[in-house]
Amino acid sequence: MSGHPPAVHRLLAALGDAVFRLGRETVKGVIRDHLAQLRAAGGPFPEASEIIGQLKAKLAAMARPSYPPVINATGVLIHTNLGRSPRLPVEAPGYLALEFDLESGERGERLAPVREKLCRYFGTEDALVVTNNAAALLLLLAAHARGRQVIVSRGELIEIGGSFRLPEIMAEAGARLVEVGCTNRTHIADYRKALSPETAAILQVHRSNFAMTGFVATPDTASLAQLAHEAGVGFWVDQGSGCHVDLRPYGLKDEPTVQELLAAGADVVLFSGDKLLGGPQAGILVGRKQALAPLRQHPLRRALRPDKSALVALAATLDCYLSGDIQRVPLYRLLAQAEAQLKKRAQRLARQLQAAGVPASTVPTQAVLGGGTTPGQGLASWAVALPEAPAVARALRLGEPPVVCRQEQGKLLLDLKAVFPEQDGTLAAAVRRAWAYEST
Ligand SMILES: *Cc1c(COP(=O)(O)O)cnc(C)c1O
Numbered sequence: 001m002s003g004h005p006p007a008v009h010r011l012l013a014a015l016g017d018a019v020f021r022l023g024r025e026t027v028k029g030v031i032r033d034h035l036a037q038l039r040a041a042g043g044p045f046p047e048a049s050e051i052i053g054q055l056k057a058k059l060a061a062m063a064r065p066s067y068p069p070v071i072n073a074t075g076v077l078i079h080t081n082l083g084r085s086p087r088l089p090v091e092a093p094g095y096l097a098l099e100f101d102l103e104s105g106e107r108g109e110r111l112a113p114v115r116e117k118l119c120r121y122f123g124t125e126d127a128l129v130v131t132n133n134a135a136a137l138l139l140l141l142a143a144h145a146r147g148r149q150v151i152v153s154r155g156e157l158i159e160i161g162g163s164f165r166l167p168e169i170m171a172e173a174g175a176r177l178v179e180v181g182c183t184n185r186t187h188i189a190d191y192r193k194a195l196s197p198e199t200a201a202i203l204q205v206h207r208s209n210f211a212m213t214g215f216v217a218t219p220d221t222a223s224l225a226q227l228a229h230e231a232g233v234g235f236w237v238d239q240g241s242g243c244h245v246d247l248r249p250y251g252l253k254d255e256p257t258v259q260e261l262l263a264a265g266a267d268v269v270l271f272s273g274d275k276l277l278g279g280p281q282a283g284i285l286v287g288r289k290q291a292l293a294p295l296r297q298h299p300l301r302r303a304l305r306p307d308k309s310a311l312v313a314l315a316a317t318l319d320c321y322l323s324g325d326i327q328r329v330p331l332y333r334l335l336a337q338a339e340a341q342l343k344k345r346a347q348r349l350a351r352q353l354q355a356a357g358v359p360a361s362t363v364p365t366q367a368v369l370g371g372g373t374t375p376g377q378g379l380a381s382w383a384v385a386l387p388e389a390p391a392v393a394r395a396l397r398l399g400e401p402p403v404v405c406r407q408e409q410g411k412l413l414l415d416l417k418a419v420f421p422e423q424d425g426t427l428a429a430a431v432r433r434a435w436a437y438e439s440t
Pocket of ligand 1: 132133134160164205206208209238239240241271273282283372
């Protein structure tokens with residue numbers, strides 16, 4: 001401890017690596033701020049060596065990439081904090097024929113290629129893409145229901161994480177919410193009674209992030225569609241998850257697909273691009289031309305326009321489905337990993353780690369799809385287990401590449417369901433380093 005801080009030029013000299021990576025002025029700024037913080041904290045200054053250590057840690061954090069790729073050992077496949085679905089590694093080139101027709105050399109339509117693919121894959125007349133599903137709902141409501149009524153069951157007034165609350169989105173769009181039924185039971189007659197000349201549409205919202213069991217009832221989609229169409233109002237389904245294939249072969253329960261909802265008579269089905277579609281962040285609306293045309297003209301549409309890199313990734317994802325090659329989509333590659341394969345991988349990893357002196361074992365686990373899909377359903381998986389040690393979990397997160405795991409049953413679990421098999425070697429090395437670092 002001493003009364004004076006070390007001179008800035010002395011600290012700079014000790015931080016040559018950081019100066020090389022970040023530039024002299026940046027490092028100087030960090031030193032000045034750090035010294036100012038120490039001064040403001042009062043009390044004597046730490047020794048120069050300690051200050052240099054603190055500065056090195058700060059500068060190392062600054063040099064890390066801002067959005068580093070991570071190994072997802074949490075067992076949550078669609079992990080909101082890790083970017084939801086792992087998307088195909090396609091990038092938008094610097095310049096691209098985004099709104100440009102190469103044939104005529106004239107301005108083209110930015111959404112035309114993905115619209116064509118969406119229509120073909122889902123078998124619909126029309127499709128539209130915006131930034132995310134919340135935006136899709138906002139645009140749908142603003143274009144059709146401003147100052148009018150939209151009927152929703154009390155059992156479907158949902159909140160999704162990150163402040164998406166259905167009644168609030170309705171209010172923002174200027175639509176009047178008409179609640180019908182009870183939390184657990186809503187009948188077709190409840191909807192019928194609520195219809196009025198002010199009704200713009202009936203909206204069905206998929207219970208994506210919770211499940212209701214017991215004394216519950218909801219009219220089926222086809223009956224609701226029929227009621228809406230007899231009354232001359234719209235029928236929309238916020239399906240959310242983007243489920244588009246039978247999930248039973250992956251060990252999950254059957255859930256209505258976008259295609260089934262369209263076949264049942266929905267005018268519009270909307271969903272996220274980065275949940276079960278396994279693509280980029282996007283809000284996708286598929287359905288009738290007549291229902292989607294007003295959205296295309298709406299002034300909000302420009303504000304909700306998707307980025308070019310999302311369109312490139314979405315087109316590539318749809319190409320996989322259209323060509324019948326679902327296993328090229330990273331999410332489905334992970335889902336297709338059978339329990340027996342995961343067990344073998346976990347055992348191999350544990351053996352490698354044990355040989356390196358890490359007390360690893362294997363345990364069967366329940367992984368989940370996550371991201372507000374298939375609530376309450378587990379996926380049989382296996383994990384490599386380490387003795388619980390928060391310091392090791394932290395060292396894993398701060399490693400290169402970062403590894404995110406979960407703590408359960410008093411253990412640190414590296415669940416393999418969301419780890420790609422080609423990452424196993426990297427994962428083993430990361431665990432060895434983190435363990436060695438923490439036990440020295
Ligand atoms: C996920 C979800 C949303 C929100 O979608 P974002 O793409 O995150 O905006 C809305 N409605 C339902 C039913 C959902 O499952």
